[in-house]
Amino acid sequence: MSPLKSRHLKARDPMRAGSWGRVRSDNPLKRGVDVLETRLRFLLCAVVVACASVLGVTNGMAALHHEQSVVEQQRATRHAVRAEILRDAAKSAPWTDESGRSERVPVPIRWTAGDGSHATAQAQAPPGAERGQHMTVWLDRSGRITSAPSDGHDVWATAVTGGLSSAAVALGCGALAGLLLRIACDRRRAAGWEAEWSRVEPEWRRRI
Known part of the structure; x- marks a missing residue:
């Protein structure tokens, strides 16, 4: 391979021209602000990715x-107890959840407390639950029904x-x-274009 051709290939090598230290600026239309914007965008992307990962x-x-x-x-x-359903639950609820399934319906229940006494309350049971069935409910320290x-x-x-x-x-x-x-950067480019046009426009007028 001739030395001239070798130098030509090296000049067109994107890996050599795409380094951080020298962003490609051989485009005659590329200004200094364009190169600066490209470098700042690379830096901003790296910072954002790092911050997003850490946060x-x-x-x-x-x-x-x-x-x-x-x-x-x-x-x-909280602790769980086995409670007895005292009345048949409704076959379906008038409302549904996001999946389209019927929500639970209120029914009276009864369970045996720690001291041996019977306690009753309203709880949410699946639609169609029958009297006499048992269900698990969660109680707080005061004996009131709470969520699991x-x-x-x-x-x-x-x-x-x-x-x-x-x-x-x-x-x-x-x-x-x-x-x-x-x-x-757009404002900086617009200002640069305006300054150059104010310098070139009088010469064009004379030529016209």
Whole structure:
């Protein structure tokens, strides 16, 4: 291969021309502000990705530890009992959840308290539940019906949601910063074009 051809291939090598230290600027229409904008965009993308990753993992882990402590507290203050349904439940509920399934319907129930006495209350049972069937209900320390403690799926869902929300906020801030960068560079380009036109336009007028 001739030396001239070798130098020509090296000049066209994208790996050599695409380094951080020398963004390709051989385009005669590319201005200094264009090169600066390209470098700042690369830097902004790297910062946003790093911040989104750190914030997502950090807040996700914080939400995980918080939910785990909440679950431990719920399990320490709630206990389950077997209760008897005292009346047939309605066959269907007048409302449904997001999946289209009928919501639970209220029925009277009875269970045996810790001191051996019988307690009654209203609870939510599946539609169509019959009298005499048993169901599990959760009670707090005062003996009132409450919700069941959160399970592992709920804990991880909350943690993932918190992490993704934090990452989304970081990405949104990065997108806003990129938009502001573009606006600032466009203004700089417009000012440069106006200055050049004010210098060239009188000469064109004379030629015309």
